[in-house]
Amino acid sequence: MIFLNLYLIFSPLFFVKHLKINDLSDLSKEEILKLSSSIYGKNIFTLRISKIKRELLNHSFIESVFIKKIYPDKIEIQIKKREPVARVGIFLVDEKGVLFKKKVKNMYLPKITGSSLKEKDRLRRIVKILKILSYTNFSKFLSCAEIKKKNLILYFKNFKVYLAEENPFSEIEKLLIILNHLNSLGKYNQIDLIDLRFKNLGVVRLKGGETFG
Numbered sequence: 180m181i182f183l184n185l186y187l188i189f190s191p192l193f194f195v196k197h198l199k200i201n202d203l204s205d206l207s208k209e210e211i212l213k214l215s216s217s218i219y220g221k222n223i224f225t226l227r228i229s230k231i232k233r234e235l236l237n238h239s240f241i242e243s244v245f246i247k248k249i250y251p252d253k254i255e256i257q258i259k260k261r262e263p264v265a266r267v268g269i270f271l272v273d274e275k276g277v278l279f280k281k282k283v284k285n286m287y288l289p290k291i292t293g294s295s296l297k298e299k300d301r302l303r304r305i306v307k308i309l310k311i312l313s314y315t316n317f318s319k320f321l322s323c324a325e326i327k328k329k330n331l332i333l334y335f336k337n338f339k340v341y342l343a344e345e346n347p348f349s350e351i352e353k354l355l356i357i358l359n360h361l362n363s364l365g366k367y368n369q370i371d372l373i374d375l376r377f378k379n380l381g382v383v384r385l386k387g388g389e390t391f392g
Contacts, residue, residue, distance in 0.1 A: 193223050197253040202260065205240055205281055218254055226254070239279035240271075264310050265291045265324065267302075274310045276303035287319065293326030301326050304347060308333075311351055317358055330376060338370040350375040357381055 187193060198218050203211055217231065232244045235258065245257040261279050263271035266288050270278040276299060289309060295301055305324050308331070312318045323334040331347060333340040342350045353375055361367050366385065374382040384390045 187224055188222055193251050195219055195221050195223050195226065195252055195254055198256070199253070200256045200258065202258050205260065206238070223248055223250060223252060223254070231256075239277075240281035242273070242277075263288055264306050264313065265289050267291045267296065272302070272306055274306055276306050289318075289321050290323045291326065292323060295326040295328060298326070301331075301344075305331055308342075308347055308351055311348070315355060317355075335370075337368065338372055340373045341376050343376040350381075353381050357383060 195218050198215060200214075206214070214231070214234070217234075218226065226248070228246045228248070232246055235241055235244045235256075240261050241258055242261045243259045245259075247255045247257075249255060261271075261273040261277060261281070263279075263281065263283060263286070264274050265272050267278060267290070269280070271281055271283065271288070272278050272291065291302070291305060291309075305326055309318075309321070309324060312321060312333075317335070320336040321333060322336065325332040325334065330344055331342040333342065340354060342354075354373065357373060358367065361370060361383070369385040369387070370383065371386045372382075372384040374384075382390065
């Protein structure tokens with residue numbers, strides 16, 4: 180038994196010679212080298228998977244890590260990165276409301292501002308709203324979302340939308356109906372303001388003063 184244990188620990192057969200990682204695009208050369216040197220040539224039985232996972236998760240843009248040992252000499256690492264939904268100051272934020280840093284090139288993201296950014300539940304709520312809107316054709320005109328004391332405001336290219344705090348997701352459904360309807364009438368570019376803070380009622384004001392609800 181002792182001989183077997185020594186064989187498993189010291190035999191070159193079980194030294195890691197192959198490392199496969201699905202995505203390294205956001206790690207620096209130094210970080211990749213450090214990660215590789217902590218795995219290559221190490222005994223696959225004594226290799227501490229939890230330590231490697233912990234070090235990778237120190238990067239705020241990594242959401243989860245799955246590491247698999249493939250005997251006798253291979254390690255596979257699956258990294259899942261956070262997908263940015265918006266910008267909050269110098270940070271990005273994902274759909275769960277987690278702030279992180281990551282280099283983002285050629286990606287348009289709306290900003291989130293306001294005096295209530297520290298309220299995590301409200302931040303998560305506005306992020307989910309922006310995520311829903313990102314699947315629509317109107318998202319490219321959305322520049323900013325502001326968290327006010329009692330309501331939420333979405334700033335599109337030429338107009339703004341007020342949302343109540345109670346049930347903003349049902350209001351987003353109403354908003355999309357209104358936007359699609361006005362777009363079909365050729366009046367989308369005439370929108371000045373949409374107020375959805377009133378129960379079962381949406382108020383629309385067009386440029387020039389015409390109001391209906």
